[in-house]
Amino acid sequence: MSPWRLSVAPMIDWTDRHCRFFHRLITQRALLYTEMVNAGAIVYGGTERHLRFNAEEHPVALQLGGSEPERLAQAARLGEQWGYDEINLNCGCPSERVQRGAFGACLMAEPQLVADGVKAMLDVVSVPVTVKHRIGIDKEESYAFVRDFLGTVADAGCRVFIVHARNAWLKGLSPKENREIPPLRYEVVYQLKRDFPQLTIALNGGVTTDEQIATHLQHVDGVMVGREAYHRPWLMREWDTRFLGAASALHTTPDEVEAAMVDYMAREAAAHGTPWYAIARHMLGLHHGRRGARLWRQVWSDHKLKTLPAHEVWAIAKAHLEEVPVEA
Numbered sequence: 001m002s003p004w005r006l007s008v009a010p011m012i013d014w015t016d017r018h019c020r021f022f023h024r025l026i027t028q029r030a031l032l033y034t035e036m037v038n039a040g041a042i043v044y045g046g047t048e049r050h051l052r053f054n055a056e057e058h059p060v061a062l063q064l065g066g067s068e069p070e071r072l073a074q075a076a077r078l079g080e081q082w083g084y085d086e087i088n089l090n091c092g093c094p095s096e097r098v099q100r101g102a103f104g105a106c107l108m109a110e111p112q113l114v115a116d117g118v119k120a121m122l123d124v125v126s127v128p129v130t131v132k133h134r135i136g137i138d139k140e141e142s143y144a145f146v147r148d149f150l151g152t153v154a155d156a157g158c159r160v161f162i163v164h165a166r167n168a169w170l171k172g173l174s175p176k177e178n179r180e181i182p183p184l185r186y187e188v189v190y191q192l193k194r195d196f197p198q199l200t201i202a203l204n205g206g207v208t209t210d211e212q213i214a215t216h217l218q219h220v221d222g223v224m225v226g227r228e229a230y231h232r233p234w235l236m237r238e239w240d241t242r243f244l245g246a247a248s249a250l251h252t253t254p255d256e257v258e259a260a261m262v263d264y265m266a267r268e269a270a271a272h273g274t275p276w277y278a279i280a281r282h283m284l285g286l287h288h289g290r291r292g293a294r295l296w297r298q299v300w301s302d303h304k305l306k307t308l309p310a311h312e313v314w315a316i317a318k319a320h321l322e323e324v325p326v327e328a
Ligand SMILES: Cc1cc2nc3c(=O)[nH]c(=O)nc-3n(C[C@H](O)[C@H](O)[C@H](O)COP(=O)(O)O)c2cc1C
Pocket: 009, 010, 011, 012, 013, 014, 035, 036, 063, 090, 091, 092, 093, 132, 164, 179, 204, 205, 206, 207, 224, 225, 226, 227, 228
């Protein structure tokens, strides 16, 4: 089964190692992506700060931002040394800050530079090197544009493409608007799979239900889910059995996941001095749809409680929840 069949998207400020630890308690098999990490920050800054992760997170992919082949190669090599299972290059982020650094979605206008970066990384690592990109930039909506981008990068040896099925408009839209306003065109991604059957093509953008995942998997090799997995993580509860070949479910409940997270918070506090709220913020959608969830969420976001140990905050929070979980 393809490792890219189901994954959780890279999301800056969201999919940090705590978030990934949390997601791993709900799905054992989906591939998890880091936030985008600037290749230069890895090479010249705190390698440990940027690359440290929990062993439980595997399989986990490191997403790099950058465009300079030699620097990408250095960062990729460090990523492999730190144990990441894949190196992914961001060619889809539209933020102006990223554009100034000449990487992200604007790289789609420079397929040869991306190809050179991919090749430089492939030369120095043995884990897969993959690319995440859009279907076009600005008003460039021709299929030929994205087909030629993909073809050029594939010629450099990239075998896996994760395609966010909308254009990035580099001028005039915020990154958030760029995830909502340019229309989704799934048909373009399906067509890429038809034209490049030998490549692994995963689709991303706007997926919110298991039914949609099942539909897309009839056309492409994989589906990547971002915001919905973050805001409604219990969505992932059947992924292992329904899509990823697991014989049995984890037999876990949201309450058990929360208990495991509280243990993790205590371990993190003891080992690294991490405050519980840096971890708890990622699980605020856990009880989505359950009576009392709003009050529960307020407790876990209440910074006035930040001097309490996590298990005491937990006791206050869970008192608000109705006993039996209501299906989301
Ligand atoms: C808060 C946030 C941060 C994001 N950061 C990144 C990033 O670091 N790298 C990247 O390739 N995409 C990033 N994205 C885009 C997502 O990976 C994904 O492509 C996009 O949200 C569409 O998928 P979705 O509709 O399932 O959320 C981010 C999205 C959000 C909401």
